[in-house]
Amino acid sequence: MAEACVYNDRVIEPLTEENSGEWFNLVKNYLIVHHLWRVMIDGTTPHQDDPSWRQKNEEALRILRISCSPQTRHLIEGVAEANAAWRILRHNFAHKPSVTVNAAGAGSLDVGILYNAICANNWEAAEEFLDRHPSALTAKVTAANGTPLHVAALFGHVELVEELVRLADPEFLEIVDDYGSTPLAIAASTGVVEIAKCMLNKNRNILDTPDLRYHLPVALAIGAGQKEMGRFLYEETPLEVLKPQNGYLGSRLLRACFEAGELDIALRLLEQCEDIIFAADHTNWTPVAGIAIMPSAVESGSHQLGFWKRWIYHCE
Known part of the structure; x- marks a missing residue:
C-alpha cells in the first residue's frame, strides 16, 4: 500500500487524476498549518543559503513525495526545490x-x-x-x-x-x-x-x-x-464587511491573524471595530477566546501590550 501523509487525522489517498482537486487542496492546507507553504511560493534566491529555508524545503518535498504513489513519485524524483515539484505535479494533474x-x-x-x-x-x-x-x-x-x-x-x-x-x-x-x-x-x-x-x-x-x-x-x-x-x-x-453584524468574515480574519502571529493587523481591526471581540465565527470560536489563550504571543508580538491587556481584563 502506498505511503501517504496524515492531515488532521485523515489519510490522503495517493495523488491520482480522480482525486487531484481534493489532494492539492488538502496538501496545501497541511503545508500552511505546518508553516511550510512559504517555500512553495518563494523562489530559491535569496533563500537557498538559508539553513532554515533549506530545512523547510526538504520537509515540504518529503510531504509531497510520501503523498504520491510510486507511479507518480517518479515525476519529482531528483527535483531539489519543493515549489518546482509542486508545479510539476499541478502541471500533470491539475x-x-x-x-x-x-x-x-x-x-x-x-x-x-x-x-x-x-x-x-x-x-x-x-x-x-x-x-x-x-x-x-x-x-x-x-x-x-x-x-x-x-x-x-x-x-x-x-x-x-x-x-x-x-x-x-x-x-x-x-x-x-x-x-x-x-x-x-x-x-x-x-x-x-x-x-x-x-x-x-x-x-x-x-x-x-x-x-x-x-x-x-x-x-x-x-x-x-x-x-x-x-x-x-x-x-x-472595506471595514464594513468585517463588522460582526455582517457575518463571520471579521472573526475569521482575526483568527487567521492570531494563528499566523500577525498581531498588528489584529490590533488595528480590534481598534476599528471593538464589538468584534465577542463575535463568533462559524465554528463558535471567538476573538476573546483567542486572546485569552495567547498571553505569551501577546507579550512578545505586540508593541502595545497595554491595549491587549485591557481587552483581556475587560473580558474576564
Missing part, C-alpha cells in the same frame, strides 16, 4: 484535457494547450489560442474548475495576468473554483502584490468575496504567511 465550449461550432476543445501555455508563462501561445477560441477565456481548465486567470495567478505570472485581465469583463474576476476561490484568493496565497493590484483595478468586488471556508482574500494571505500581501489587502478591504 488541468482538464478537454472541455465543451458553448461557442457555435466549437464542439470539444482541448484546453490543455492553453493551460500548458499559461504554466510556461508563454503569453504568445496563450494569446494565439484565445484568438482562435475566445470563449476559452472563461473555460474551466483545472481539476478544481479554475479559469485561465486562476492558473496564471497561482504561478505568479504578472504580465500574463495583466493580459488576461485586459481581455476580460470585470465579472470574469468573480468566477470561483470548486473551493469558492476567486483568482484574487489564489493570488493572495501566492503573495504577488502586483497581481492583486492589477485585479483590483478591474474589479474591487472581489475584495469581499469569501471562499467556502469564509476566508476573505486578506485572511488567506495572512494564513499563508504573506505579510506584505496581507497588509496591502487589509488596507483595501
